[in-house]
Structure formats: structure tokens, C-alpha cells
Amino acid sequence: MVESLTYPADFLREFVVRVFASYGIPDEDARTAADVLIVSDLRGIDSHGVARLVTYCDMLDLKRINPRPRPSIVRETPSTATVDGDNGLGLVVGPWANRVAMSKAESAGSGWVSVRNTNHYGIAGWYVLEALKRDLIGWSMTNTTKLVAPLWGGERMLGTNPIAIAFPGLEEPPIVIDLATCAVAYGKIEIARRKQQPIPDGWAIDASGSVTHDPAGMIEGGALLPLGSDREHGGHKGYALAMMVDVLSAVLSGANWGPFTPPFALRQEIPARSVGKGIGHFFGAMRIDGFVEPEEFKRQIDDLIRTFRKTRPMPGTAGPLIPGDPEREAEARRRVDGIPLVLPVVEDLRRVSQRTRVAFD
Amino acid sequence: MVESLTYPADFLREFVVRVFASYGIPDEDARTAADVLIVSDLRGIDSHGVARLVTYCDMLDLKRINPRPRPSIVRETPSTATVDGDNGLGLVVGPWANRVAMSKAESAGSGWVSVRNTNHYGIAGWYVLEALKRDLIGWSMTNTTKLVAPLWGGERMLGTNPIAIAFPGLEEPPIVIDLATCAVAYGKIEIARRKQQPIPDGWAIDASGSVTHDPAGMIEGGALLPLGSDREHGGHKGYALAMMVDVLSAVLSGANWGPFTPPFALRQEIPARSVGKGIGHFFGAMRIDGFVEPEEFKRQIDDLIRTFRKTRPMPGTAGPLIPGDPEREAEARRRVDGIPLVLPVVEDLRRVSQRTRVAFD
Numbered sequence: 001m002v003e004s005l006t007y008p009a010d011f012l013r014e015f016v017v018r019v020f021a022s023y024g025i026p027d028e029d030a031r032t033a034a035d036v037l038i039v040s041d042l043r044g045i046d047s048h049g050v051a052r053l054v055t056y057c058d059m060l061d062l063k064r065i066n067p068r069p070r071p072s073i074v075r076e077t078p079s080t081a082t083v084d085g086d087n088g089l090g091l092v093v094g095p096w097a098n099r100v101a102m103s104k105a106e107s108a109g110s111g112w113v114s115v116r117n118t119n120h121y122g123i124a125g126w127y128v129l130e131a132l133k134r135d136l137i138g139w140s141m142t143n144t145t146k147l148v149a150p151l152w153g154g155e156r157m158l159g160t161n162p163i164a165i166a167f168p169g170l171e172e173p174p175i176v177i178d179l180a181t182c183a184v185a186y187g188k189i190e191i192a193r194r195k196q197q198p199i200p201d202g203w204a205i206d207a208s209g210s211v212t213h214d215p216a217g218m219i220e221g222g223a224l225l226p227l228g229s230d231r232e233h234g235g236h237k238g239y240a241l242a243m244m245v246d247v248l249s250a251v252l253s254g255a256n257w258g259p260f261t262p263p264f265a266l267r268q269e270i271p272a273r274s275v276g277k278g279i280g281h282f283f284g285a286m287r288i289d290g291f292v293e294p295e296e297f298k299r300q301i302d303d304l305i306r307t308f309r310k311t312r313p314m315p316g317t318a319g320p321l322i323p324g325d326p327e328r329e330a331e332a333r334r335r336v337d338g339i340p341l342v343l344p345v346v347e348d349l350r351r352v353s354q355r356t357r358v359a360f361d
Numbered sequence: 362m363v364e365s366l367t368y369p370a371d372f373l374r375e376f377v378v379r380v381f382a383s384y385g386i387p388d389e390d391a392r393t394a395a396d397v398l399i400v401s402d403l404r405g406i407d408s409h410g411v412a413r414l415v416t417y418c419d420m421l422d423l424k425r426i427n428p429r430p431r432p433s434i435v436r437e438t439p440s441t442a443t444v445d446g447d448n449g450l451g452l453v454v455g456p457w458a459n460r461v462a463m464s465k466a467e468s469a470g471s472g473w474v475s476v477r478n479t480n481h482y483g484i485a486g487w488y489v490l491e492a493l494k495r496d497l498i499g500w501s502m503t504n505t506t507k508l509v510a511p512l513w514g515g516e517r518m519l520g521t522n523p524i525a526i527a528f529p530g531l532e533e534p535p536i537v538i539d540l541a542t543c544a545v546a547y548g549k550i551e552i553a554r555r556k557q558q559p560i561p562d563g564w565a566i567d568a569s570g571s572v573t574h575d576p577a578g579m580i581e582g583g584a585l586l587p588l589g590s591d592r593e594h595g596g597h598k599g600y601a602l603a604m605m606v607d608v609l610s611a612v613l614s615g616a617n618w619g620p621f622t623p624p625f626a627l628r629q630e631i632p633a634r635s636v637g638k639g640i641g642h643f644f645g646a647m648r649i650d651g652f653v654e655p656e657e658f659k660r661q662i663d664d665l666i667r668t669f670r671k672t673r674p675m676p677g678t679a680g681p682l683i684p685g686d687p688e689r690e691a692e693a694r695r696r697v698d699g700i701p702l703v704l705p706v707v708e709d710l711r712r713v714s715q716r717t718r719v720a721f722d
Contacts, residue, residue: 077470079440080651109438112471114652137613150681153672157681167608177605179598183589202594209675227588227595228544233563234588234599237540240684241602243669244538247528251661252498252652258668275664290441291475291613300612303636307619308604311514314570320511320518323601 005346006338012050013038015349015360019053022356023060024067025089033091036122039129041339044330047187048123050341054348055265056089057355062266065089065119071096078108082253083115087278090121090142098127098140098283105136105285112284114253117277120144120264124164125178125327131285132168135294139284140164143249145268146259148182148242149223151235154209156223157259160186161245166324168288170298172305176324181242182224189215189224202229248282255280366707367699373411374399376710376721380414383717384421385428386450394452397483400490402700405691408548409484411702415709416626417450418716423627426450426480432457439469443614444476448639451482451503459488459501459644466497466646473645475614478638481505481625485525486539486688492646493529496655500645501525504610506629507620509543509603510584512596515570517584518620521547522606527685529649531659533666537685542603543585544596550576550585563590609643616641 013034020030033056041049059065069088073081081100085093097115104111121127124140131138144159160180167175184203192199193215204224206217211225218224227238250257253276260271261279288294305322313319341349353360374395381391402410420426430449434442442461446454458476465472482488485501492499505520521541528536545564553560554576565585567578572586579585588599611618614637621632622640649655666683674680702710714721 075650075652077648077651080470080647082652108469109441110471110473112647112651149675150669150672152675152678153669153681154675155673157669157672163602165605167612175604175608177601179595179601181598183595184593200593205675209673227598229594232545232561233590233594234540234544236682236684237542237588238595239681240538240540241524243536243684244526247536247662247665251528251658251665252649254653254657257661257665275661286441286473287438288613289436290438290473291436291443292615296615297612300618300636301608304608304612304618308511308514308518311511311518312516312570314510314513314515314566317513320514320600321597323597323604 004340004342006340008338009038009042009335012041012339015353015358016050016053018358019057019352019356022358023057025092026068029089029092032095033089036091036095036126039126040123042331042334043123043125043327044334045123045327047185049339050349051345052120054352056091057352058266059119061355069093073100079104079110080112081114083113085115085118085278087117087119090119090279090281093118094121094127094142094281095130097281098130098138098285101283101285102131102134102136102138105287106134109290110284110286113282114248115281115283116250116253116255118255118279118281120279121281123178124162125166125176127283128164128166128176128178132166132174135168136285136287138164138166139282141245141249141282143246143255143257143261143280145261145263147186147224148226149205149209150243151226151228151231151239153223154205158226158239158242158246159261160224161242161249163241163245167301168298169301169305170295172302173328174324175301175305175322176327178324178327181227181238181245183227183229183238184224186224189218193219202233245282250276250280252282253280365701365703367701369699370399370403370696373402373700376714376719377411377414379719380418380713380717383719384418386453387429390450390453393456394450397452397456397487400487401484403692403695404484404486404688405695406484406486406688407703408546410700411710412706413481415713417452418713419627420480422716430454434461440465440471441473442475444474446476446479446639448478448480451480451640451642454479455482455488455503455642455644456491458642459491459499459646462644462646463492463495463497463499466648467495470651471645471647474643475609476642476644477611477614477616479616479640479642481640482642484539485523486527486537488644489525489527489537489539493527493535496529497646497648499525499527500643502606502610502643504607504616504618504622504641506622506624508547508585509587510566510570511604512587512589512592512600514584515566519587519600519603519607520622521585522603522610524602524606528662529659530662530666531656533663534689535685536662536666536683537688539688542588542599542606544588544590544599545585547585550579554580563594606643611637611641613643614641
């Protein structure tokens with residue numbers, strides 16, 4: 001049975017560019033947005049790549065997202081700024097605001113930008129990879145639609161609120177950290193439901209607020225648990241990190257925070273009230289030579305990477321990975337072999353093709 | 362049976378000041394260092410307060426710590442700096458470097474300082490409370506002596522590497538986040554050993570690298586597990602956060618990182634090699650008005666705090682806390698009732714008193 005079809009990255013990229021262009025999105029913006037999605041697929045983060053195109057199109061169809069935003073800096077100092085994204089695609093506003101952070105870093109040593117009135121921005125990691133291209137240490141965070149319970153909470157109050165940061169090596173590939181602040185990705189709950197398998201302790205609660213082993217119990221009104229899962233294993237820490245991301249991205253910029261963060265998809269619940277504009281992101285960039293000689297820094301990163309690779313393995317494992325290893329390996333493979341898409345995603349892309357009259361296959 | 366004795370905070374503070382002064386530490390530095398320790402005790406973080414005084418004294422006795430350091434900025438931009446701590450007490454160098462970060466924030470919008478050639482700096486939270494006094498958002502991180510295994514590692518490679526950040530409210534008390542990036546504090550392993558109780562899954566491995574339920578197994582050559590504990594619950598995330606703290610604090614400044622971070626106490630293993638100077642800290646400070654009107658920010662923080670307090674509780678709990686609640690409540694209690702010290706700590710302080718000829722009781 002065929003479960004997936006494989007497409008070259010460039011083919012998918014051009015399709016996405018033409019789809020976004022069909023909504024009146026300027027060519028350069030469409031190319032940037034497509035790149036964010038395709039890099040996600042290349043790096044093996046299938047949930048955040050072209051699988052989301054249909055949802056972006058839904059929002060554009062309903063005019064809930066502005067196809068031609070004019071992002072602006074509404075307040076700034078030499079090393080900080082707040083950006084209003086004019087309700088554009090996060091895939092366009094995010095890269096714009098990230099460039100502001102990087103430019104400030106180049107002139108003031110570091111740059112920190114909080115963004116409001118924006119929408120979902122793809123993978124947090126894309127932005128820190130951009131910073132690496134300019135020899136900067138990049139940081140990236142965003143708040144997202146509620147899906148996660150605080151420790152001891154019985155309902156969704158926070159998003160999966162990711163944190164990304166990357167550090168370049170000299171001969172070694174960079175350390176690329178990109179993590180959601182919940183214990184497990186929502187996609188793993190969906191997979192368990194599809195396979196009719198129970199989920200382990202520490203992943204989720206159901207609509208009553210109690211820990212559940214039934215994936216459907218989480219999906220139907222339950223919530224994911226924060227990183228650390230329960231009090232005994234540090235669930236208060238994952239909760240606190242998620243709140244940190246929420247404040248930096250949304251409270252600092254004037255976006256909606258916590259349970260009031262607007263939904264990404266049409267079928268999701270509309271928040272009880274509005275406390276700001278759109279969702280929020282937070283970007284940082286730091287010049288390495290604002291701290292130390294960049295070559296010396298990178299040499300030490302190489303040493304650190306090699307030292308950690310030589311860690312004595314936990315029995316039954318091959319030893320620690322370096323953050324970013326799995327994504328880099330996926331990218332090397334998929335650049336050659338293409339990007340496999342499961343059939344429901346292919347069907348979605350065909351529907352997008354029909355709706356926009358952009359040829360798919 | 363008396364298990365602890367209680368002392369007023371001011372009494373302990375003056376004792377610590379005089380003890381540090383007896384080592385030739387200048388009065389202002391001794392007062393700062395004492396404040397860091399006493400605030401830790403007041404906030405209920407007993408492991409990082411006066412319980413550590415004897416260890417600081419050990420290091421001063423052996424001249425491993427410079428009592429009269431001259432910290433200096435060795436490189437800077439308008440918003441970044443690297444500080445060399447001249448091998449002073451972290452309790453002195455940390456506050457000095459944190460002030461550099463705060464001053465840069467006041468002039469450039471934000472300030473980011475990486476510190477090398479320093480020593481253990483107390484609780485990460487003290488530094489972000491200082492930032493609150495200047496109406497700044499403060500960040501604080503440090504690397505520490507190895508105690509934690511990377512995910513899939515079978516040995517100690519990273520410290521408990523904490524992250525702290527705080528956000529002020531208007532009428533509500535601030536959100537104060539201060540968390541170690543491991544699943545559980547070492548102190549909990551020690552308590553389990555004292556009580557001869559097993560420890561749960563997900564806390565620790567033994568010297569063979571396998572998960573252990575025996576606290577002695579962790580203490581005698583084992584390691585703590587990172588936040589998230591295992592692959593299924595996101596242990597790669599806690600590991601990545603610990604590595605992030607290590608790089609920002611130590612690689613960026615030129616300090617020792619990972620398994621080469623020097624020991625805090627005499628009985629701890631000497632690292633295999635030196636890759637820098639001392640341990641490392643990382644401080645950040647951001648002007649709120651570099652992003653948004655401070656009063657509006659604080660009003661939103663109040664709203665966020667009240668919203669999260671109203672979260673439907675997980676059954677069997679009283680609902681979520683706000684990060685910083687337990688420490689603030691401990692401080693309110695202990696400012697009135699005094700600070701309880703367990704008898705082994707009292708004995709340590711008496712030994713310090715004999716050694717330094719500073720009267721204790």
C-alpha cells in the first residue's frame with residue numbers, strides 16, 4: 001500500500017510560491033514564506049511544512065490574513081524594537097522582524113525584537129539558521145494557540161511555545177536547538193490515535209483535567225502537559241519556560257497571550273476575549289565578536305561537540321546526539337531523495353491546487 | 362528531637378559579612394555576597410544559602426578564590442560585553458557583571474554580559490530581582506560543576522545550569538522564573554538517601570549509566586537526568602537547554618564548559634583538562650520601555666497572572682501557581698519568623714566561626 005509520495009524540494013517550493021502569489025502576495029514575500037515551509041520539510045519537521053499550506057490558504061481565503069502587509073517598527077532603541085506585523089503571514093512578518101534583530105546586532109552588538117499582530121511563523125529553527133548565515137547567534141521564540149496545560153492546571157492555557165537558538169562551529173556543523181516547551185509534540189498524540197495505541201504517562205490530560213492514556217481523550221478537549229510532565233519530574237519548569245516565551249513574544253509586543261492567542265486553524269475554538277493584536281514572536285541576535293574572537297568561539301564549539309560525542313553511552317543507546325543532528329541528517333537525505341508526503345497531505349495540496357488553479361500534478 | 366535552629370536573617374547576614382571580611386574581602390563586596398546568600402535562605406532555597414558558606418571558606422582558605430578581585434570588561438559593544446572576574450567569588454563578580462548588563466540596557470535598550478574566570482554565584486534568581494529594582498527585565502544563567510548526563514549519556518557532562526528571568530506586575534507581585542535544567546534537584550537525592558527511600562524513574566542514573574532507583578547509586582558516581590528525563594518525555598530538550606546555558610555562559614566568555622567546569626567543593630573530582638578560565642555566567646537586561654509602555658506591560662502581566670490563577674485545577678490539586686509564588690511566600694514567612702537551619706548546617710557555621718574567629722553563637 002502506498003502511504004506517501006515523494007516530491008523534489010524545488011518542485012514543492014515552486015508550487016508554494018505560485019500558490020501564495022495567487023493570493024496577491026508579492027513575489028519576494030512568497031519566496032521567503034515558501035522557503036520557511038520547505039526548510040521545515042527538508043529538516044524532517046513534517047508537521048510545520050507544506051502540510052500547513054492548506055491552513056494558510058484557508059486563512060487567506062477568509063481574509064483573516066493580510067496578503068500584502070507593511071510591517072513597521074513602532075518603538076525602538078539601538079538594540080531593541082517592537083514590530084507590528086500588519087496581520088501578515090508569520091512566514092513573512094517573522095523573517096522581516098528577524099532581519100531587524102540581525103541589523104541591530106550588527107550595529108549595536110545585539111538586537112531584540114518583539115512582534116505583535118502576526119500569525120504562525122513556521123519552525124522556530126528557520127530564523128536561527130538565518131542568523132548563522134550572518135555569523136550571528138540567533139534566538140527565536142513564538143507563542144501559539146493554546147494546547148498545553150500549566151502544571152496543576154486542568155485545561156489548555158498555553159501554546160507549545162518553542163525556543164530556538166544556534167551556535168556555529170568551525171569544522172563541525174552548528175549546534176541548532178529548537179524545542180517546544182511541552183513534553184511531547186501534538187503529532188505524536190495524533191499518530192497514537194491513528195494506530196489505536198495508548199499514550200504513556202506524562203504526555204497529556206483529558207477534558208476532565210486528569211492524566212489520560214487515551215489519545216482521543218487529549219484531542220477532544222484535553223491538553224498536552226508541559227516539559228517535565230508532573231511536579232516530581234519538573235513540570236513546573238516546562239510551564240515556566242512556556243510562560244516566559246508567552247511574555248517575551250506577546251506581552252512585550254502587545255499581542256494576545258496565553259489562552260487568548262488566536263487559533264491557527266478554522267476548526268479551533270475562538271478565544272473568550274482579545275487582549276492584544278494577533279499572536280507574538282520574539283527574536284534575538286548577538287554578534288559573536290561582541291563577546292569573543294569568532295574563530296576562537298567556533299574552535300571551542302568544535303571541541304565541545306567532539307567532547308559530547310565521546311560521552312560514555314547510556315547502556316542500550318548509541319550515546320548522546322548534538323542538538324540539530326537529526327534535522328541535519330534528514331536535510332542531507334531529503335535534498336537528494338526528495339520530500340515524502342503522506343497521502344492526506346498530498347490530497348490537501350491537490351485541493352489547494354484546484355482552489356488556486358496552480359498546477360500541482 | 363530538635364532538627365533545626367532558627368536565626369533572624371539580619372543576624373545571619375552580619376555573620377556572613379564578618380566572615381567574608383575576615384578573608385580580606387572589602388566591606389561592600391562582603392555585604393553584596395552576604396545578601397546573595399541570605400536572599401537564597403529567605404526564599405526557601407536552603408541549598409544555595411548559608412549552607413554553602415563553609416565551602417566558600419574552604420576555597421578562600423586554599424587561596425583558590427581571589428578575595429580582592431578586580432573584574433574587568435575585556436571586550437564590548439554598546440549592548441554586549443565579556444567580563445573577566447579575576448577569579449573572585451561569584452557572589453561578587455556576578456553582581457558586578459549584572460550591573461554592567463543593566464547599565465548597558467539603560468543606555469542601549471538591552472545589555473548582555475558573558476563572564477569568565479568566576480566562581481559559583483548563588484541563586485540565579487537574585488540577579489533578576491536586582492533587575493526588577495531598576496525596572497528592567499533581567500536574565501541570569503550560569504554553568505556549574507558537572508552533575509547531569511546528556512540524554513543517552515551514561516555519565517556527568519553538564520551542570521544543573523539554571524535559567525532565571527523575571528517580569529514585573531503593577532499590582533501583582535512579579536513573575537520570577539528560576540529553574541535548573543535538570544529533572545530534579547540534587548538535594549532531593551540526598552534527602553531520599555537520608556530517609557533510605559527509593560527515587561522515582563526519571564531522576565537519575567548510576568555509575569553504570571543505567572536508570573537507578575537507589576539514591577546512593579546516583580551520588581556515588583552516577584548522574585542526574587536532564588529536564589524531561591527520557592526520550593519519550595523530552596529529555597533531549599532539557600539536555601539542549603543545559604547546553605545552551607553552558608555555551609552562553611562559558612564558551613562565549615572563555616570559561617571552562619561541560620565536564621571541564623571546575624568543582625565547587627574540595628571533595629569533587631578535578632576535571633581532566635582546562636579549556637578556559639574558571640566557570641561562566643551570562644546576564645541579560647532589557648528596558649521594558651524599549652518595547653512598550655512599562656505601565657501597559659505591567660497591567661497585562663497583572664491580567665495574565667490573574668487569568669492563570671483562575672485556570673481550572675487538575676483534579677486533586679489547588680490549581681497552577683505563578684512562578685515565584687513559593688519563594689515569595691517563604692520570604693514573607695522567614696522575614697518574620699527567621700531562617701531555620703538544619704543542625705549539620707549550624708555545625709558548619711560553628712566551624713566557620715572557630716576558623717575565622719567571628720562569633721556565631
